[in-house]
Amino acid sequence: QEQLVESGGGVVQPGRSLRLSCVASGFSFRAHPMHWVRQAPGKGLEWVAVISNDARGIYYADSVKGRFTISRDNLEDTLYLQMNSLRVDDTAIYYCARGLAAELDYWGQGTLVTVSS
């Protein structure tokens, strides 16, 4: 059974950093690209970043480019999102999701990040 479990969310002040993790199980993690998608409270989904299965391809949404870093550890079946220079508008539930061709076929339950002074 494919499963993705995010962690690392919490309350952080503007300008500070936070690192999210997503542990995968039930499938071959190293075979798939992985995405981060976020959802501000009461709002829609926003794609954040994708990393290829071998970590050679990494792409970001303009809204987080230069501040967020996606990475993965294929030995530990874990996806990461390092978030620096956090802003109030980064407040959201952050989901990790497994990628296929251009669809995201399995999603975690999300972890809430609140940026507030």
Added chain:
Amino acid sequence: QSALTQPASVTGSPGQPITISCTGTSSDVGGYNLVSWYQQYPGQGPKLLIYGDTKQPSGVSNRFSGSKSGNTASLTISGLQAEDEAHYYCCSYAGRSTFLFGGGTKLTVL
């Protein structure tokens, strides 16, 4: 990059069909056969319903179908059921390995 355009809400009665539209541009929806659709219940992560504009993953009810014409993709739910009440999101590949989501549509079943 602006979000794809979806109606904020759609309402239907049990047994009726409904269609949710998703409008983009020739740089995303119209430029690739790579639109996907997701269903999300409150407090849960999204679930994949349709991929590649029209394809259905195994295990998804065949009451859900996808189509596309030009820069507008559509999700149709036939034989509406109470359990279909949820939020629905489209997503399109937008080139250079980036992706765009729609703003989401809240489906209410009367």
